[in-house]
Amino acid sequence: MIIRSLRWRLAASMVLIIATVVAAVGVFSTLRVTRELNEMLMEQRRAETGAALRVLRAGGPDALRRAHEVSGSPILVVDASKKVVARYPPELTSYDVGFRGDGVLTLSRLESGRSESLMLRIRPSPVAGLGDVYFLPKRGEREKLTLRPTGHRLLIAGLAAAALLAMLVMLTIFRRVFAPVEALTAGARSLAGGRLDARVPVRGDDEVAELGRAFNSMADSLERNERARRNMVSDVAHELRTPLTNMRVQIEAAQDGLLPADARFLSSIEEEAATLARLVDDLQQLSLAEAGQLRLELAEVRVAEIVERAAPASVIRSVPDDLVVRGDALRLVQVVRNLVVNALAHAASRVEVRAARVGDKVEIRVIDDGPGVPDEHAERIFDRFYRVDASRSRTTGGAGLGLAIARQLVELHGGRIWYERPAFVIALP
Numbered sequence: 001m002i003i004r005s006l007r008w009r010l011a012a013s014m015v016l017i018i019a020t021v022v023a024a025v026g027v028f029s030t031l032r033v034t035r036e037l038n039e040m041l042m043e044q045r046r047a048e049t050g051a052a053l054r055v056l057r058a059g060g061p062d063a064l065r066r067a068h069e070v071s072g073s074p075i076l077v078v079d080a081s082k083k084v085v086a087r088y089p090p091e092l093t094s095y096d097v098g099f100r101g102d103g104v105l106t107l108s109r110l111e112s113g114r115s116e117s118l119m120l121r122i123r124p125s126p127v128a129g130l131g132d133v134y135f136l137p138k139r140g141e142r143e144k145l146t147l148r149p150t151g152h153r154l155l156i157a158g159l160a161a162a163a164l165l166a167m168l169v170m171l172t173i174f175r176r177v178f179a180p181v182e183a184l185t186a187g188a189r190s191l192a193g194g195r196l197d198a199r200v201p202v203r204g205d206d207e208v209a210e211l212g213r214a215f216n217s218m219a220d221s222l223e224r225n226e227r228a229r230r231n232m233v234s235d236v237a238h239e240l241r242t243p244l245t246n247m248r249v250q251i252e253a254a255q256d257g258l259l260p261a262d263a264r265f266l267s268s269i270e271e272e273a274a275t276l277a278r279l280v281d282d283l284q285q286l287s288l289a290e291a292g293q294l295r296l297e298l299a300e301v302r303v304a305e306i307v308e309r310a311a312p313a314s315v316i317r318s319v320p321d322d323l324v325v326r327g328d329a330l331r332l333v334q335v336v337r338n339l340v341v342n343a344l345a346h347a348a349s350r351v352e353v354r355a356a357r358v359g360d361k362v363e364i365r366v367i368d369d370g371p372g373v374p375d376e377h378a379e380r381i382f383d384r385f386y387r388v389d390a391s392r393s394r395t396t397g398g399a400g401l402g403l404a405i406a407r408q409l410v411e412l413h414g415g416r417i418w419y420e421r422p423a424f425v426i427a428l429p
Contacts, residue, residue: 018166048072049125049135056127064088074136076105078124085131092136105134180208184215196223240279243272282401289408296328296412303355303362305329310336315344316352323355325362325428327413332428335409335417338402339366339424346370360429361415367423378419382407 052071056063068075068088077086082099095107108117124132183200190198199219202212247269253259288294303323310333311317325332336353343351347368354365373381382403410417415428 014170072138076134077131079131243275247272286405301329306332307353309333311340311353319355323362331409335406338406343368361427364426365423372421
């Protein structure tokens with residue numbers, strides 16, 4: 001229903017607010033103008049009736065006519081019983097005069113089939129020897145009083161125009177605001193339906209545009225994660241398939257008598273089983289590290305000792321003896337060893353490990369003189385199962401978990417690891 005739409009509810013609220021403000025201003029202005037007009041008329045009437053009363057008090061055969069000429073107002077004179085004893089001008093004789101209990105004076109007449117009536121709340125002025133004198137509104141004052149309905153009509157027309165203008169302005173604003181919101185709603189429904197490529201158009205720099213950019217960033221992240229999940233399943237299947245296939249082929253060959261079941265056969269089977277065990281161990285270790293459930297035995301550890309345990313004698317070492325970090329020695333040796341093994345696999349002739357204090361961190365650099373990691377792969381080499389070698393050769397790429405495990409272990413120590421040609425760099429507190 002349209003009433004349930006936020007757009008129309010806001011539009012109706014804004015129109016109501018604007019109409020209320022315009023109505024309040026109009027009523028206040030009308031009351032103020034009416035009050036000032038009445039005060040002006042009353043001041044003018046006091047001056048005119050004062051002069052007319054002096055004429056009446058002076059008396060004379062023609063006093064009523066002269067008082068009318070001075071004040072310009074029709075005059076009624078009544079006695080103590082509210083009976084009319086005199087009136088001027090003569091046209092007042094066509095009116096029936098009455099008095100209500102609340103002091104209101106009523107004038108009414110029927111002329112040419114039309115009824116005309118007037119109710120006035122006027123305080124009489126007593127004149128000795130004459131009675132109570134009422135000065136009625138002049139014709140011009142009656143015309144001014146008849147302008148009030150016209151003013152009310154103008155006020156109503158102004159309210160309608162203001163409401164229409166407010167509606168047009170609000171619809172324009174709401175179209176600008178709610179169009180991106182509707183696009184976001186459609187995009188969210190597409191994401192919920194499995195369309196991870198759904199994106200929304202973004203224009204401008206306001207809060208709604210920022211929301212659109214955040215939505216697109218979230219969609220990008222979901223799409224990357226889903227792609228990574230699918231790739232991981234494929235990679236795990238690939239890594240498990242290779243040693244299992246080798247074992248199956250060798251066992252079938254032995255069963256068919258094509259391969260003797262000797263010590264060499266058993267050694268080959270054991271090697272493939274060890275490969276499977278390492279892969280499972282790596283996956284479990286990576287899963288625990290990512291979940292933050294891998295226990296670390298923290299202690300003060302000399303960096304030189306870590307490098308000595310991780311690097312073979314062929315690796316050049318430039319590590320001061322006084323560098324100390326707080327960490328799990330076994331895990332840190334595993335990290336450095338992963339990097340050294342990776343460097344030895346790709347180096348042309350030389351691998352070096354350096355360590356130095358940089359600010360409040362200790363940086364360990366593993367450097368080799370090999371071709372290095374191409375720039376387009378530098379940010380992804382720490383992803384699990386990611387290998388620069390597209391052929392996925394086991395002799396050059398391993399299972400693609402070593403660097404992912406190294407990153408998780410370093411981050412568990414509160415450090416950071418990255419590639420900076422021609423070295424892998426570890427920064428530890």
